[in-house]
Amino acid sequence: MSRKKLYMKTYxxxxxxxxxxxxxxxxxxxxxxxxxxxxxxxxxxLNTCHIREKAAEKVYxxxxxxxxxxxxxxxxxxxxxxxxxxxxxxxxxxEIFRRAPYVDVVVGPQSYQSLPDLVGKVQxxxxxxxNLEFEDDKFDKLAADIESQGASAFLSIQxxxxxxxxxxxxxxxxxxxxxxxxxxxxxEAIKLVALGAKEITLLGQNVNAxxxxxxxxxxxxxxxxxxxxxxxxxxxxIRYSTSHPxxxxxxxxxxxxxxxxxxxxxxxxxxxxxxxxxxxxNRKHTRDEYFRIIDRLREGRPxxxxxxxxxxxFPGETDRDFEDTMDLARRVGFTQGYSFKYSPRPGTPGADMxxxxxxxxxxxxxxxxxxxxxxxxxxxxESCIDKTMSVxxxxxxKRNGQIxxxxxxxxxxxxxxxxxxxGSIIDVRITSAGPNSLGGEIxx
Ligand code: SAM
Ligand code: SF4
Numbered sequence: 001m002s003r004k005k006l007y008m009k010t011y012x013x014x015x016x017x018x019x020x021x022x023x024x025x026x027x028x029x030x031x032x033x034x035x036x037x038x039x040x041x042x043x044x045x046l047n048t049c050h051i052r053e054k055a056a057e058k059v060y061x062x063x064x065x066x067x068x069x070x071x072x073x074x075x076x077x078x079x080x081x082x083x084x085x086x087x088x089x090x091x092x093x094x095e096i097f098r099r100a101p102y103v104d105v106v107v108g109p110q111s112y113q114s115l116p117d118l119v120g121k122v123q124x125x126x127x128x129x130x131n132l133e134f135e136d137d138k139f140d141k142l143a144a145d146i147e148s149q150g151a152s153a154f155l156s157i158q159x160x161x162x163x164x165x166x167x168x169x170x171x172x173x174x175x176x177x178x179x180x181x182x183x184x185x186x187x188e189a190i191k192l193v194a195l196g197a198k199e200i201t202l203l204g205q206n207v208n209a210x211x212x213x214x215x216x217x218x219x220x221x222x223x224x225x226x227x228x229x230x231x232x233x234x235x236x237x238i239r240y241s242t243s244h245p246x247x248x249x250x251x252x253x254x255x256x257x258x259x260x261x262x263x264x265x266x267x268x269x270x271x272x273x274x275x276x277x278x279x280x281x282n283r284k285h286t287r288d289e290y291f292r293i294i295d296r297l298r299e300g301r302p303x304x305x306x307x308x309x310x311x312x313x314f315p316g317e318t319d320r321d322f323e324d325t326m327d328l329a330r331r332v333g334f335t336q337g338y339s340f341k342y343s344p345r346p347g348t349p350g351a352d353m354x355x356x357x358x359x360x361x362x363x364x365x366x367x368x369x370x371x372x373x374x375x376x377x378x379x380x381x382e383s384c385i386d387k388t389m390s391v392x393x394x395x396x397x398k399r400n401g402q403i404x405x406x407x408x409x410x411x412x413x414x415x416x417x418x419x420x421x422x423g424s425i426i427d428v429r430i431t432s433a434g435p436n437s438l439g440g441e442i443x444x
Contacts, residue, residue, distance in 0.1 A: 199239065273325035308329075
């Protein structure tokens with residue numbers, strides 16, 4: 001019998017990418033195979049993001065298109081189950097069935113281990129099925145089914161958040177902070193390496209707030225966990241994302257300074273360079289504290305590079321506050337950056353603040369800010385020309401005969417080389433630099 005077809009589409013952060021991988025593993029286990037298109041699929045899963053309004057609205061327009069394919073399949077005597085997973089599912093719940101009644105399943109990020117059961121229920125009984133529970137046994141249920149993610153793999157070690165930044169929906173959609181225990185993480189890392197991973201990125205909404213129990217019941221921080229994982233033979237590179245400045249700690253600084261497997265690149269979200277705005281965002285760190293963290297990491301690893309997340313136009317942001325954010329970016333010198341206009345999210349304190357910044361000002365500031373970050377990125381990319389860098393190649397390039405990978409600093413590097421080098425770490429001399437990637441040749 002031919003296998004049923006699964007189409008999975010992922011929106012949003014790396015945590016969602018990881019969750020999609022795990023949902024795919026689960027469905028493969030019950031007889032589905034992955035499909036590149038939703039046309040003709042038996043099960044379509046949209047793993048959604050609720051962080052900004054635009055991200056959430058995109059889901060509804062995509063659902064409209066998928067419903068046409070569902071109707072077409074129905075008219076040919078087939079059936080397509082549509083599932084909305086992730087943070088839009090968690091935040092909007094039953095509302096999704098009202099706006100898009102052709103959706104069959106809604107499942108939250110804390111309960112997606114039940115996806116095969118929910119799909120089975122729809123097949124048996126039809127009708128709407130929803131699971132938004134915050135279940136504790138999620139990772140236990142997921143543990144058995146790991147498939148290869150290739151040379152570079154994600155591993156979720158922490159979820160949720162207790163920090164309640166005033167702009168953010170995560171504490172509501174992902175729930176309270178939760179850390180997996182160390183032996184469970186170690187076993188998953190060993191499996192990923194056995195399946196071909198040379199690099200693992202440890203994931204969490206606040207990954208450096210990790211506080212998981214070790215074998216003997218002691219609570220470990222992220223720095224300690226990294227040192228433990230670093231002993232795994234065959235694992236060559238370790239990254240972690242996303243961090244909060246308040247959760248940097250001595251063991252983590254030491255891991256950066258002393259462990260060559262820890263990559264010299266960190267995405268450390270600052271959100272704003274203005275102390276006034278940081279306080280109104282409830283970030284609980286100042287710009288000077290942020291500078292001190294950057295300095296300390298650079299003391300330990302002088303070649304350390306940084307990216308960050310920035311919110312432009314948070315309520316009450318004046319020209320002066322915005323200039324502080326520009327100034328912070330100039331002083332740090334980021335090599336990448338993710339900047340977004342503030343998007344008021346219902347239910348968060350920021351949405352009810354009465355000093356919202358007009359849209360046209362947000363647009364102007366965002367443009368100026370992105371120009372600055374782009375200049376910094378291009379300058380860094382150009383400074384790499386003629387340098388030799390080790391690159392982990394993990395996929396084919398866009399052009400025939402090309403393969404692509406990442407260097408230590410998360411820059412994308414492409415070379416002309418045969419596909420069988422995918423999965424290898426190779427020394428490459430950089431010969432060209434574009435705004436978003438580098439070109440190079442293998443050093444013999
Ligand atoms: N935990 C990380 C931290 O503390 O910075 C960030 C994780 S958050 C899920 C990912 C990013 O989305 C944030 O860093 C922020 O820049 C952006 N973001 C969150 N809420 C937003 C909003 N309401 N409007 C615009 N961007 C937002
Ligand atoms: Fe959201 Fe990060 Fe703040 Fe938590 S710490 S509320 S995930 S921005």
